[in-house]
Amino acid sequence: MVLNERELMEYGMRLGSELAPGVVIALTGELGAGKTTLAKGIAKGLGVTDEITSPTFTMINEYTSGRLPLSHFDVYRLGEGEAALVGMEELGYEEYFFGDGVTIVEWADLVEQLLPEDAIRISLSYGPDVETREVVVS
Amino acid sequence: MKNGKTILLGIETSCDETAAAVTADGREVLSNIIASQVDVHAVFGGVVPEIAARHHLTAIGSIVSEALREARVSTDEIDAIAVTKGPGLVGAVLIGLATAKAMAYVTGRSLVGVHHIKGHICAALLQHPELEPPFLALVVSGGHTSLIDVRGLGGAEGDMSVLGKTRDDAAGEAYDKVARVLGLGYPGGPKVDKLAMEGNPDAIKFKRIMLEDGSLDFSFSGLKTAVINYVHTKKQAAENAAVKASENRSLDSESRPADKKNRLVDAQAPESFDAADVAASFQQAVIDVLAEKTRQSLILTGRKSLVLAGGVAANSALRKRMREMSEAEGVGLFIPSPIFCTDNAAMIACAGYYEYRAGKRDSLDLDAYATLPLS
Structure with missing residues (x-):
């Protein structure tokens, strides 16, 4: 589907309101594709009242003000290949992926091997014009 | 105490840099060691893996020793150990925190947990002896963009408010x-x-x-x-x-x-x-x-x-x-010099000094925080 920023946010909110404990949402897409915007929507749908800021710097942000605990990973700075996997180990990803909260992973393609099989995979890319994004869910 | 001055050891490991520093009476920097600034090969024994920057655990021991050696102070002369307690990457913050606690326990010195952003603000005090609160601070970095009204440095409620x-x-x-x-x-x-x-x-x-x-x-x-x-x-x-x-x-x-x-x-x-x-x-x-x-x-x-x-x-x-x-x-x-703009421990020791002077002490069960409001 092709969505603009507002629609992407609304899509995230709908998704967030339906999520069950233990779900991992794997987001892929280049810079500016809307990963954090979608994450903001999902958080809002979960009832998170905190401001969702980009986790690029801290690599992981945690929010407990919603219906379920939300952890928001960004593996952008962990590097590629082995470095990303080791970095995820250091962050203790298993506790989050296999815990009772909801986990959103940005740049999930860098840590594909670690994702649970039942993760919701959402890929974002530039749409037909600069205001829109193509969203593919699998 | 050394030469009548209060000596603080500062430790900072909240993100990519492993850092330790020693200050006298808060603003006088006796040493300021940052892992990416010293001879990295010496610290890591010749091997520098791609992700070494985050390997605080490997570096922290030698960085702290180097900070004390360069400052020419012994652990007996340290009055307190100031350490970043957050915000930051919890796993990274914990390494510095555990080191500071172990040192505080062994030496019997006081432990003071410091807010990382407060450290950045205090970096400006290091080179400007005339600077005193109240003042406005804009902290801009890879992880933060905040405007803060600073009314005091002792860590009292209402000392700082994020505008x-x-x-x-x-x-x-x-x-x-x-x-x-x-x-x-x-x-x-x-x-x-x-x-x-x-x-x-x-x-x-x-x-x-x-x-x-x-x-x-x-x-x-x-x-x-x-x-x-x-x-x-x-x-x-x-x-x-x-x-x-x-x-x-x-x-x-x-x-x-x-x-x-x-x-x-x-x-x-x-x-x-x-x-x-x-x-x-x-x-x-x-x-x-x-x-x-x-x-x-x-x-x-x-x-x-x-x-x-x-x-x-x-x-x-x-x-x-x-x-x-x-x-x-x-x-x-x-504006601090570039060396004090990046993550460093002198700014943490400086911030810790003002809280220590105001009587603040943390216990050995001090936690690390990924997010932490500034107060």
């Missing part, structure tokens, strides 16, 4: 991402700053995102996306033009076998945008917003001193604009 902060990306993060899109590499801040010097800051009118009236918050995600969209659109247009041009050429000489190859080469060759202009225009948009929100905060609080701190405070264009703005507003501007 505005980013709602999405930090300013430094936007720099890093724009640098990546322009193919400049990491860290992006200094590279964009340098390239911007050759560009025209008015070439492209990127929107200044000021948010709703009266808000002192920031938003840089939209600007980042606008820059990416611009580059994307220009590249696409160039590729289309190149394909068209080579198609026209192949019509002229239909049977030439090299045509297909030429077409591929052509499609990659042209650069339809000036990267320096993009860098300069992006930087101008960031700085316009930072300067304007800071100016509004100065007017709101009536402060006469302004501190510019954090990694992005090393940016030359930002320093220049802040200098002009503070002069126009009749405000004194205080």
Whole structure:
């Protein structure tokens, strides 16, 4: 589907309101594709009242003000290949992926091997014009 | 105590840098060691893995020893150990925290947990003995963009209040991402700053995102996306033009076998945008917003001193604009040297000193925090 920023946010909110404990949402897409915007929507749908800021710097942000605990990973700075996997180990990803909260992973393609099989995979890319994004869910 | 001065050991491991430092009476820096600044090979025994920067555990022991050695103080002469307790990467913060606790336990000295952002603010005190609260601080780094009214340093309630902060990306993060899109590499801040010097800051009118009236918050995600969209659109247009041009050429000489190859080469060759202009225009948009929100905060609080701190405070264009703005507003501007703008432990020891002096002590069950409100 092709969505603009507002629609992407609304899509995230709908998704967030339906999520069950233990779900991992794997987001892929280049810079500016809307990963954090979608994450903001999902958080809002979960009832998170905190401001969702980009986790690029801290690599992981945690929010407990919603219906379920939300952890928001960004593996952008962990590097590629082995470095990303080791970095995820250091962050203790298993506790989050296999815990009772909801986990959103940005740049999930860098840590594909670690994702649970039942993760919701959402890929974002530039749409037909600069205001829109193509969203593919699998 | 040494020579009648209060000695603090500072430890900082909240993100990429492993750092330790010793200060006397808060502002006098006796040593300031940062893992990426010392001979890394010596610390790591010749092996520097790609992810070594985050391996605080390997580095922390030698960094602390080096800080004490260079300062020529023994553990007996230390009055307290100040350590970053957050915000930051919890796993990273924990390494520094565990080290500080172990040292506090063994030596019987006091432990003082410090807020990382407060450390950045206190970096300005290190080189400006005349600077005293109250003042306004703008902290800009890869992870933070905050405007803070500083009324005291002792850690009392109401000493600091956050007037505005980013709602999405930090300013430094936007720099890093724009640098990546322009193919400049990491860290992006200094590279964009340098390239911007050759560009025209008015070439492209990127929107200044000021948010709703009266808000002192920031938003840089939209600007980042606008820059990416611009580059994307220009590249696409160039590729289309190149394909068209080579198609026209192949019509002229239909049977030439090299045509297909030429077409591929052509499609990659042209650069339809000036990267320096993009860098300069992006930087101008960031700085316009930072300067304007800071100016509004100065007017709101009536402060006469302004501190510019954090990694992005090393940016030359930002320093220049802040200098002009503070002069126009009749405000004194205080910016730490670049070495104290990046993450370091001298700033943590300095911040810890003022809290220690005010009587603050933390127990050995002090926690590490990923997020931590500034108070």
